[in-house]
Amino acid sequence: MGLSRRAYAESRKARGLPGGSDKGVRQAITAGRISLLPDGTIDPARADREWDETTDHSKRPGGGGEAPASPVPVGPSREDDPVPSGAMTLSKVKTGLGVVQLQRQQLRLKVEKKELVDKVKAEKTAFEFMRRERDHWQQLPARVAAQMAAELGCDAHRLERLLDGAIREHLRLATDTRIEIGGGGV
Numbered sequence: 001m002g003l004s005r006r007a008y009a010e011s012r013k014a015r016g017l018p019g020g021s022d023k024g025v026r027q028a029i030t031a032g033r034i035s036l037l038p039d040g041t042i043d044p045a046r047a048d049r050e051w052d053e054t055t056d057h058s059k060r061p062g063g064g065g066e067a068p069a070s071p072v073p074v075g076p077s078r079e080d081d082p083v084p085s086g087a088m089t090l091s092k093v094k095t096g097l098g099v100v101q102l103q104r105q106q107l108r109l110k111v112e113k114k115e116l117v118d119k120v121k122a123e124k125t126a127f128e129f130m131r132r133e134r135d136h137w138q139q140l141p142a143r144v145a146a147q148m149a150a151e152l153g154c155d156a157h158r159l160e161r162l163l164d165g166a167i168r169e170h171l172r173l174a175t176d177t178r179i180e181i182g183g184g185g186v
Contacts, residue, residue, distance in 0.1 A: 002041035005029070011044055019051065053089040126179060137167050 003011065005025045013020025019028055025042075028034045033054040034047040110116045145160030152159070 001039055002037050002043045004041060008042045008044055008047060017048070017051075053091060056090055134171055137171060140167060
């Protein structure tokens with residue numbers, strides 16, 4: 001069993017910490033900055049730690065961005081702490097935001113250096129190129145069959161059908177090939 005809201009507020013006030021009023025403690029609980037024990041009381045050591053982790057020290061008057069000294073423990077820390085160690089804190093959020101901003105800057109730099117390509121544009125260009133290639137190959141028998149038949153001394157129509165069949169089979173087999181652009185997350 002921990003302290004009541006009022007007792008915890010008085011404890012903070014006696015130690016010269018911010019939030020030394022019932023209203024301040026109530027607001028911290030409502031905002032999720034400190035958590036309650038299952039019985040509705042407050043573990044002062046854990047609450048002090050949570051309060052410190054979720055406080056933006058740069059916005060405190062006269063804080064100058066420096067974090068205050070560690071809070072004086074009022075009681076032993078409980079092993080059955082219901083707040084997971086991976087709980088979101090203001091410092092973790094700021095760190096995450098900094099990481100995201102750095103990643104965005106790195107991506108912008110890669111785009112400026114033309115190290116990245118637009119996936120949609122690349123897929124469209126590849127599709128159009130392959131369609132032109134397919135059309136060119138399909139028209140080839142009609143363009144060259146008569147000249148080849150004259151040189152070989154054979155039936156031009158029969159040669160065109162043979163070339164057309166061979167090319168269509170080749171193109172059918174080529175359609176099984178798939179090109180993945182940016183499968184690694186780009």
